Amino acid sequence: MVTLTIDDKQVTASKNATIYEAAKAAGIQIPVICHDKKLNPFGGCRMCLVEVEQMKGRQIPACTTPVTEGMIVRTTTDEIIKARKMVLELLLLKHPIDCPVCDAAGDCDLQNLTYEYKVNTNRFQDEKFNWKIDYENPLIERDMNRCVHCGKCARICDEIVSYGAYSFINRGINAKIGTEYDGPLNCEFCGSCVSVCPVGALVSRPFKFKARWWAMNKVKTVCGYCGTGCQLTLGVKDSKVLTTIYDENQGFHNGQLCTRGRWGYQFINSDKRITTPLVKKNGSLQPATWEEALNVVSAKLKEAKSTPDSLAALVSPRLTNEELLLTRKLFKDLLGCDNVDHSAGYAHTALTSGAKESLGYPASPSVVADVQKSDLLLVINADLYQTHPVLGFEINLAVKRQGSAIQIVSDKKGKLSKLPEAKTSIYKPGAELLVINAIAKVILDENLLDSSAQSTGGFSAWQKGLESLSVDQAADQCGIAADEIKAIARNYAKAEKALILLPTGMGYPGHGKELAQAVINLALLTGKVGKEGSGVLILGEKNNSQGAADLSIHPTSGGKSALDIIAGCVSGSIKTLYVAGENPVVSYPNRKLVETALEKVEFLVVQDLFLTPTAAMADVVLPACSFAEKDGTFTSALGAVQRVNRAINPVGESRSDFRILNDLYNAVSGQPAFTDVKAAFQELSGTVAGYAGLSYDTLGDEGSVRPVSGTATFVPVAAAAPATESGKLALVTGSALNHSGTLSVYGEGPMLVCPEAYVELNREDAKSLSISDGDQVAIKSSTGELRLKAKVGSRLPKGVVFAPYHFADASINTVTAGSAVTFVTIGK
Amino acid sequence: MIMPLINGLKITLKHMFMKPVTLQYPTERPNVAPNFRGLHALKVAHNNAKCVACYLCPTVCPAKCITVQAGEDENHDKYAAVYEIDMLRCIFCGYCVEACPVDALKMTQTFELANYKREDFIFTKQALLEKK
Numbered sequence: 023m024v025t026l027t028i029d030d031k032q033v034t035a036s037k038n039a040t041i042y043e044a045a046k047a048a049g050i051q052i053p054v055i056c057h058d059k060k061l062n063p064f065g066g067c068r069m070c071l072v073e074v075e076q077m078k079g080r081q082i083p084a085c086t087t088p089v090t091e092g093m094i095v096r097t098t099t100d101e102i103i104k105a106r107k108m109v110l111e112l113l114l115l116k117h118p119i120d121c122p123v124c125d126a127a128g129d130c131d132l133q134n135l136t137y138e139y140k141v142n143t144n145r146f147q148d149e150k151f152n153w154k155i156d157y158e159n160p161l162i163e164r165d166m167n168r169c170v171h172c173g174k175c176a177r178i179c180d181e182i183v184s185y186g187a188y189s190f191i192n193r194g195i196n197a198k199i200g201t202e203y204d205g206p207l208n209c210e211f212c213g214s215c216v217s218v219c220p221v222g223a224l225v226s227r228p229f230k231f232k233a234r235w236w237a238m239n240k241v242k243t244v245c246g247y248c249g250t251g252c253q254l255t256l257g258v259k260d261s262k263v264l265t266t267i268y269d270e271n272q273g274f275h276n277g278q279l280c281t282r283g284r285w286g287y288q289f290i291n292s293d294k295r296i297t298t299p300l301v302k303k304n305g306s307l308q309p310a311t312w313e314e315a316l317n318v319v320s321a322k323l324k325e326a327k328s329t330p331d332s333l334a335a336l337v338s339p340r341l342t343n344e345e346l347l348l349t350r351k352l353f354k355d356l357l358g359c360d361n362v363d364h365s366a367g368y369a370h371t372a373l374t375s376g377a378k379e380s381l382g383y384p385a386s387p388s389v390v391a392d393v394q395k396s397d398l399l400l401v402i403n404a405d406l407y408q409t410h411p412v413l414g415f416e417i418n419l420a421v422k423r424q425g426s427a428i429q430i431v432s433d434k435k436g437k438l439s440k441l442p443e444a445k446t447s448i449y450k451p452g453a454e455l456l457v458i459n460a461i462a463k464v465i466l467d468e469n470l471l472d473s474s475a476q477s478t479g480g481f482s483a484w485q486k487g488l489e490s491l492s493v494d495q496a497a498d499q500c501g502i503a504a505d506e507i508k509a510i511a512r513n514y515a516k517a518e519k520a521l522i523l524l525p526t527g528m529g530y531p532g533h534g535k536e537l538a539q540a541v542i543n544l545a546l547l548t549g550k551v552g553k554e555g556s557g558v559l560i561l562g563e564k565n566n567s568q569g570a571a572d573l574s575i576h577p578t579s580g581g582k583s584a585l586d587i588i589a590g591c592v593s594g595s596i597k598t599l600y601v602a603g604e605n606p607v608v609s610y611p612n613r614k615l616v617e618t619a620l621e622k623v624e625f626l627v628v629q630d631l632f633l634t635p636t637a638a639m640a641d642v643v644l645p646a647c648s649f650a651e652k653d654g655t656f657t658s659a660l661g662a663v664q665r666v667n668r669a670i671n672p673v674g675e676s677r678s679d680f681r682i683l684n685d686l687y688n689a690v691s692g693q694p695a696f697t698d699v700k701a702a703f704q705e706l707s708g709t710v711a712g713y714a715g716l717s718y719d720t721l722g723d724e725g726s727v728r729p730v731s732g733t734a735t736f737v738p739v740a741a742a743a744p745a746t747e748s749g750k751l752a753l754v755t756g757s758a759l760n761h762s763g764t765l766s767v768y769g770e771g772p773m774l775v776c777p778e779a780y781v782e783l784n785r786e787d788a789k790s791l792s793i794s795d796g797d798q799v800a801i802k803s804s805t806g807e808l809r810l811k812a813k814v815g816s817r818l819p820k821g822v823v824f825a826p827y828h829f830a831d832a833s834i835n836t837v838t839a840g841s842a843v844t845f846v847t848i849g850k
Numbered sequence: 851m852i853m854p855l856i857n858g859l860k861i862t863l864k865h866m867f868m869k870p871v872t873l874q875y876p877t878e879r880p881n882v883a884p885n886f887r888g889l890h891a892l893k894v895a896h897n898n899a900k901c902v903a904c905y906l907c908p909t910v911c912p913a914k915c916i917t918v919q920a921g922e923d924e925n926h927d928k929y930a931a932v933y934e935i936d937m938l939r940c941i942f943c944g945y946c947v948e949a950c951p952v953d954a955l956k957m958t959q960t961f962e963l964a965n966y967k968r969e970d971f972i973f974t975k976q977a978l979l980e981k982k
Contacts, residue, residue, distance in 0.1 A: 122904030122951045123928040157926055231920035231928050234905045 251658020297674020382732020
């Protein structure tokens, strides 16, 4: 710590702090344009000039100068104000004064500073720029005439997003921020550049001219897409969500959002929302009143109470914790039915059975802060960047700023493979378990295990299970060379702090219980669990997947799991099916089977925002609310319990899932389960492990990471050689960067960039099949056949094809049936 | 006792022979001052409303009677797709004119704003466009 004087005020700051940071911490604001707390200091705009007595009163930039002991700093002398005024005059020389039509007005650093420093006239004269404005991409409008050359867009894109879409091009007065060959922008469209632009040079096209900044209510909430649990600020006007607003002080990610979080909000006020309950009459769904619809549903539920085995519920992990608790109370406690599950069962077993058996709790032992403290990040499947993009940014920062090593073990390359010195080992699809076991075996063979491992329960049984495994043979079968596996094992075992990251999800059937246990075994073997910067992060796919796992929204006393429920519908043993927010027709394996099941089930209730293919088959459709219309809490995959705040009134006659379920509970039992959401949270904190001590009111804006505790044990996991079928291509499914589940396809932003289903092929495979980029191809498997657009690239190894699972039309589950790898033939 | 009455009647009689102050409206028209704040008008330049839909008038309006919705035209420029003033709420303070950064709004001398239906008091952009 150093002590210095800023404007006659004694300030203590860390010795790594800059003058700007020290002043800010002491409540002294120094104006900046090019500085952002997330980025490395740049010192380009010269607005933050201050005088330091020891430097003979010279003016130096506060944002790049580190503090030293005894420094005497003045931030507002007449000379400094004069200098700052001139900086503004020079910026305004080229900056067009088109504030009335610029969307940044009100939130513009240049505008605010010009006002603050009363720059009313300009001593200089020059022509304005006349650069062509980029209207070509669907999301980001780039008007370089307004640019003030702070370079924040280029820096955030490089430092945090690690994409590098922008750079300064040209020299002198012609310098500007340019893209690849100065063409139209074509990137991953995370919009980070828009969020940090201090002026209106980069603006959001979907939000263009929709509202002025000052006219919007800013409501803090949590993103409703993936499990990362990013905090979000919604810009609301007239009960409509118009945009997302950047707040650099929000969450672990400092307001940084991914493409779907930033642009995928339009589903909330989509025209496609269902606004009234629908009841099937004479074979078609007709609008009905809430009373009518709820009467029909509650009568069926009451009827099912006597035969609870004939009832089942599939619940989306997009619901809040309180709603999930209510589901549990309604179906499990009140109706006595254990056939309750979510995410096709297999998308959560990594947590609910895997981690639960191995660690004693259905959650990850590590938290997000561990990512940047780790020496080695072992990423299982490069798709982590697609499933949890903001966590991907954290990884970028860990690798590029903290110098962590990164080792990716994956069935395909990904963006993370492009990080500096990233090592990617590609295994044959379906071989992930074998690879992890082989790594563990090397550690055992070379005696690199931690001293704590042998005293951990289940060690000898687990070791025995691995005895027969030969690393060379496993290497042969999984497609990674034995030396490479050994190198991974040595690096992992020797790293003082190493973190394994394992994404899960509906698109990753292979990432289930066994794989989670295998990685936990590996972490236990090297003593990496429970240490800072080490451990395992098992990442639930949806916004509240972790909450659903914590609350045991899955069969716990012999009930049917999701896939068994589907089978039960087909066989006729399930007669009433309640679907809350799930879209099994599109996201569960084997579409045809699911459709048959939903046709056969006697009574189907779907509670959803949209008339999804699943809802279209229902007997009663209940319109539910989006996350922006309700209060509650989500638990992120990283263990943070965070408040979701209601931003707008429910769209149409829609009601929150909480209210619908509470009304049904009331209709069945004669009294509501809870008076309000707060009461539900209170019960939650009393009954769910880890939530004790949390209170709804004190969660605040930051939320709180709930603790986990349990006894770790080794669980033997057998790995078979991956299946192969000669002459066929191995199809793996997963997430696309722009989409999350089947919800984002109702958002305008994601659909502008990634509008339709596709199948991704390797260049060589495409060549041998004479398929070129954009062709329509037929994919045939033993389950079914589908026509999709081909996307040709170099990300996938030869013989492997990839397809995302989000799209309702041409959904990939037409050809897949829930196995990790599906063998397909592709032709035109 | 009688004097005040006579004095009063004097004034009455005097006014009988003076030019009357009342106006035989509507046959006679008042002479409206040039800075009178009557019905608003959206100024027109090059056959288009000058308004760029900056939302400063609805922001400054103390009666909250102005509704603006911006649109994007074929040249990607901003224009007022909707511009409405609710004359029943308007207090004719003229702040909107003062706030306008592009001098697109003025207040005319039109004061006859009576109407039969409430909806007719909501003046749309078409009704507000300056008549030449």
